Amino acid sequence: MEHGGDLLTYKDKYRGKLIDFSSNINPLGRPKGLDKAIIEDFKDLEAYPDIHYRQLKESVAGYLKCKTTNVILGNGAVEIINNFIILADRVVLFKPSFSEYELRARVHKKELLSINYLDDFSLNRDKLKKELKRGDLLILGNPNNPSGLRIPLEELIKVYKLLIEVGGFLLLDEAFYEFCPWDYDSILLFKEYDYENVSIIRAATKFFALPGLRLGYACGSDYTVEKLKGLEMPWSINSVANTAGQNIFSDKAYIEESKDYIKKEREFLLDELSKIRGINPYPSHTNFILIKLLNVDEERLFKYLLKEGILVRKCSSFKELGNNHIRIAVKDRQKNEILLEALKKLSRKGYLG
Amino acid sequence: MEHGGDLLTYKDKYRGKLIDFSSNINPLGRPKGLDKAIIEDFKDLEAYPDIHYRQLKESVAGYLKCKTTNVILGNGAVEIINNFIILADRVVLFKPSFSEYELRARVHKKELLSINYLDDFSLNRDKLKKELKRGDLLILGNPNNPSGLRIPLEELIKVYKLLIEVGGFLLLDEAFYEFCPWDYDSILLFKEYDYENVSIIRAATKFFALPGLRLGYACGSDYTVEKLKGLEMPWSINSVANTAGQNIFSDKAYIEESKDYIKKEREFLLDELSKIRGINPYPSHTNFILIKLLNVDEERLFKYLLKEGILVRKCSSFKELGNNHIRIAVKDRQKNEILLEALKKLSRKGYLG
Numbered sequence: 001m002e003h004g005g006d007l008l009t010y011k012d013k014y015r016g017k018l019i020d021f022s023s024n025i026n027p028l029g030r031p032k033g034l035d036k037a038i039i040e041d042f043k044d045l046e047a048y049p050d051i052h053y054r055q056l057k058e059s060v061a062g063y064l065k066c067k068t069t070n071v072i073l074g075n076g077a078v079e080i081i082n083n084f085i086i087l088a089d090r091v092v093l094f095k096p097s098f099s100e101y102e103l104r105a106r107v108h109k110k111e112l113l114s115i116n117y118l119d120d121f122s123l124n125r126d127k128l129k130k131e132l133k134r135g136d137l138l139i140l141g142n143p144n145n146p147s148g149l150r151i152p153l154e155e156l157i158k159v160y161k162l163l164i165e166v167g168g169f170l171l172l173d174e175a176f177y178e179f180c181p182w183d184y185d186s187i188l189l190f191k192e193y194d195y196e197n198v199s200i201i202r203a204a205t206k207f208f209a210l211p212g213l214r215l216g217y218a219c220g221s222d223y224t225v226e227k228l229k230g231l232e233m234p235w236s237i238n239s240v241a242n243t244a245g246q247n248i249f250s251d252k253a254y255i256e257e258s259k260d261y262i263k264k265e266r267e268f269l270l271d272e273l274s275k276i277r278g279i280n281p282y283p284s285h286t287n288f289i290l291i292k293l294l295n296v297d298e299e300r301l302f303k304y305l306l307k308e309g310i311l312v313r314k315c316s317s318f319k320e321l322g323n324n325h326i327r328i329a330v331k332d333r334q335k336n337e338i339l340l341e342a343l344k345k346l347s348r349k350g351y352l353g
Numbered sequence: 354m355e356h357g358g359d360l361l362t363y364k365d366k367y368r369g370k371l372i373d374f375s376s377n378i379n380p381l382g383r384p385k386g387l388d389k390a391i392i393e394d395f396k397d398l399e400a401y402p403d404i405h406y407r408q409l410k411e412s413v414a415g416y417l418k419c420k421t422t423n424v425i426l427g428n429g430a431v432e433i434i435n436n437f438i439i440l441a442d443r444v445v446l447f448k449p450s451f452s453e454y455e456l457r458a459r460v461h462k463k464e465l466l467s468i469n470y471l472d473d474f475s476l477n478r479d480k481l482k483k484e485l486k487r488g489d490l491l492i493l494g495n496p497n498n499p500s501g502l503r504i505p506l507e508e509l510i511k512v513y514k515l516l517i518e519v520g521g522f523l524l525l526d527e528a529f530y531e532f533c534p535w536d537y538d539s540i541l542l543f544k545e546y547d548y549e550n551v552s553i554i555r556a557a558t559k560f561f562a563l564p565g566l567r568l569g570y571a572c573g574s575d576y577t578v579e580k581l582k583g584l585e586m587p588w589s590i591n592s593v594a595n596t597a598g599q600n601i602f603s604d605k606a607y608i609e610e611s612k613d614y615i616k617k618e619r620e621f622l623l624d625e626l627s628k629i630r631g632i633n634p635y636p637s638h639t640n641f642i643l644i645k646l647l648n649v650d651e652e653r654l655f656k657y658l659l660k661e662g663i664l665v666r667k668c669s670s671f672k673e674l675g676n677n678h679i680r681i682a683v684k685d686r687q688k689n690e691i692l693l694e695a696l697k698k699l700s701r702k703g704y705l706g
Contacts, residue, residue: 003587005401023401035395042388045565048358048376075428075567078586086460100587107439107584108461212398212592214428231460233431234356234453239565240593 003099004313004327005211010306018306019335022313024145024176024288026209027265027332028258031251034244041243049235049242056237056245063249064187064202066219070195072228075236077175077203077216078104081139083228084171084199085110089135094123096146096318098173101139116320121147121282123155129162136168142186143176146315146327148284153184160190163197170198175216178207178255179262179287179330187219195221204241206287207258208248215241262287265330272340278352279343287330290315295353297323304351308342356452357666357680358564363659371659372688375666377498377529377641379562380618380685381611384604387597394596402588402595409590409598416602417540417555419572423548425581428589430528430556430569431457434492436581437524437552438463442488447476449499449671451526454492469673474500474635476508482515489521495539496529499671499680501637506537513543516550523551528569531560531608532615532640532683540572548574557594559640560611561601568594615640618683625693631705632696640683643668648706650676657704661695 005023050056057071064071074080082104085091091105092113105112113136115127121144132138138159143150151159163170172186186200199220205211215237220228237245248254269289273281280292293301298314305312315325328339346352358376403409410424417424427433435457438444444458445466458465466489468480474497485491491512496503504512516523525539539553552573558564568590573581590598601607622642626634633645646654651667658665668678681692699705 003401003404006404007400008403008405008407020400025399029399035392038395039388039392042391046378046382046562047360047373048356048564050361051356051359052361054361075589075591076586078588082586104586209399211401211588212595214588214591233429233435233457235431235564235567236428238428238567238591238594241591242565 007311010311018309018311019331019338020311021328021331021335021339022311023211024206024286024329025211026179026207026258026262026287027330027335028209028254028261030209031248031254033251034247037247038240038243041239044239044243049237049239051234053237053242056242059246059249060217064217064219065185066187066191069222069225070219072199072218072220072225073237074216074218075238076205076214077173077201077218079236080201080216080218081171081173083231084137084139084169086231087227088137088169090133090137092128092132092136092138092168094140094144096315096320097139097141098145099317117144117147121149123151123159125155125158125162128159132162132166132168134167136163136166137171138163138168139171139173142172142174143180143284143286145176146288146290146313146318146321146325147282148286148288148290150180150183150285153189156186156189160198168197172198172200174200175203175206176286176288177202178259180285181263195219195224199224204244204248208244210241210244210248213241213244214238215245217245262330265333265336268333269328269330269336269340273343276340276343276347276352278347289328289330291326291328293324293326293352296351298326299323301326301346301352304346305342310339310342360664363664371662371664372684372691373664374681374684374688374692375664376564377559377639377682378564379532379560379611379615379640380683380688381562381607381614383562384601384607386604387600390600391593391596394592397592397596402590402592404587406590406595409595412599412602413570417570417572418538419540419544422575422578423572425552425571425573425578426590427569427571428591429558429567430526430554430571432589433554433569433571434524434526436584437490437492437522439584440580441490441522443486443490445481445485445489445491445521447493447497449668449673450492450494451498452670470497470500474502476504476512478508478511478515481512485515485519485521487520489516489519490524491516491521492524492526495525495527496533496637496639498529499641499643499666499668499674499678500635501639501641501643503533503536503638506542509539509542513551521550525551525553527553528556528559529639529641530555531612533638534616548572548577552577557597557601561597563597563601566594566597567591568598570598615683618686618689621686622681622683622689622693626696629693629696629700629705631700642681642683644679644681646677646679646705649704651679652676654679654699654705657699658695663692663695
């Protein structure tokens with residue numbers, strides 16, 4: 001299955017340093033001070049991490065503003081998604097979305113229902129209402145990947161009530177949450193329902209720029225936490241992720257600076273991209289932008305950009321998108337400008353059609 | 354499920370530094386030079402690990418003396434065991450053994466056949482022969498936990514041929530392999546069969562004293578590797594484990610020193626333990642020793658030892674052992690003597706019955 005961030009595969013095809021627009025990581029890099037904390041805890045490598053991750057859960061609970069007993073942990077968000085799927089009778093997806101939702105359902109031989117997003121990437125709630133049944137696990141990216149769009153608050157509440165009605169379960173994958181402008185916090189929103197039939201996944205991977213560490217976390221009801229305990233693998237969060245999760249959330253300045261930075265660069269990129277002939281950026285709430293290619297296929301543009309030292313994410317692995325979309329990450333100003341210049345050059349030369 | 358190494362649970366019950374005899378980690382600690390390699394690779398935390406782990410697989414293949422295409426990786430050995438179980442029709446276990454074999458089978462709702470080890474912890478091959486059928490996954494600890502015993506070479510070959518005959522699959526869990534005196538190397542042994550219907554798991558966890566890093570690896574046929582690819586989670590090995598796996602295997606001096614050290618201390622401990630009245634150590638090939646308590650139950654001895662600042666592994670979670678066994682790790686001479694002194698003191702006072 002294709003994913004972003006596969007730099008090594010393309011390194012030999014471009015002699016020089018590739019700029020990776022294919023993986024969606026905070027361009028400000030990991031929080032300062034983290035390295036020191038990790039080094040201080042090196043001795044912990046020689047002991048098993050606390051099998052109950054008590055201190056880590058306290059730290060995550062403080063950040064998510066939920067109770068320690070509501071915290072779910074995983075070796076990246078993918079492991080948490082995987083565990084929920086094991087518990088499901090049937091998995092319901094909207095597409096296009098993160099390929100692992102479907103793949104994990106297939107691994108565990110779960111019945112699968114896929115519904116397409118509408119043309120503007122909003123939910124087809126009528127279809128959902130017709131199809132949903134007891135025991136369904138509905139997984140929704142919020143914001144979704146690759147569209148980059150949040151679910152509007154009213155829409156989310158309607159979908160949730162639908163699930164409660166039929167006895168289904170809603171899993172929100174909010175791995176990109178912090179990159180979005182503030183609209184609502186689903187963890188606070190569903191607190192008043194005691195997270196009945198709903199869980200919300202977040203992750204350190206993207207926003208804290210730590211994809212190598214593998215730290216995913218989520219918030220769910222006491223009942224859900226207990227059910228997951230029955231199937232979680234022991235020590236699945238490594239010691240370094242354990243340390244990181246006890247240090248990164250307190251860096252409020254970094255968190256605010258990152259949010260402001262992404263907002264500014266996303267707006268800059270969307271603005272500039274929309275001026276380039278031959279491509280059509282979709283609106284985005286987060287740190288990546290889906291772009292429709294009007295007259296060239298993804299493979300051709302991908303190769304053009306690779307020659308310029310730029311790696312983007314081809315989107316044909318999201319089958320619903322065909323072969324005329326790419327996804328780019330919001331990076332720092334200098335890199336964003338290199339991408340824009342390359343696209344402008346290709347557009348001027350008529351390569352974008 | 355109870356595991357060793359749960360220091361935090363007992364920390365508050367003993368005011369002072371607990372010596373952890375419950376988890377079986379190389380007492381010499383992690384290889385020197387590793388910290389430096391990890392720190393140099395800190396920048397990699399901000400990129401996804403290579404999704405194909407190409408360099409890591411080369412390093413592991415060199416250490417295991419197999420081909421790169423034979424290498425299987427996991428977030429600890431447990432994840433590899435879990436993935437094999439997903440592929441199995443039925444899981445066959447000998448008991449007592451590592452609790453996760455059974456637990457992972459139950460998580461994936463697999464049919465399960467448990468056979469008891471004979472009284473001397475050897476395999477009941479007659480019973481196995483009667484019961485085995487096509488599609489079975491037989492998991493054997495080699496050495497097994499908690500007995501600490503290797504499967505004799507001739508016995509192993511007989512069991513393997515049995516599996517080939519019926520069309521089953523043999524998974525050897527050799528997480529403690531390097532601690533054992535040299536008898537045979539199953540990876541070299543099964544190379545001439547191209548790893549047909551057999552895989553061998555090893556891990557950095559125990560011998561390289563890196564339980565916090567979560568690096569498990571295994572050797573299997575090209576066919577098995579391909580089948581597992583279809584269900585492995587992306588990026589399940591974190592960047593730090595990825596770095597470690599490219600550095601630890603070259604430290605031949607550390608590897609030799611560790612083997613010698615464990616051998617000497619295991620023999621010392623076995624010798625001294627056998628002199629203490631009221632307890633009966635079983636022979637062991639590895640870095641832990643199972644001890645039968647002749648006149649006291651495990652809980653009582655556990656509490657006595659906790660008062661002395663010593664944490665041991667109670668074994669009643671291995672149901673076949675009842676409540677009169679403990680397991681201890683081989684540690685450094687100073688710590689081993691502290692344990693022996695404590696046991697001798699309890700024996701003298703008549704607490705061991």
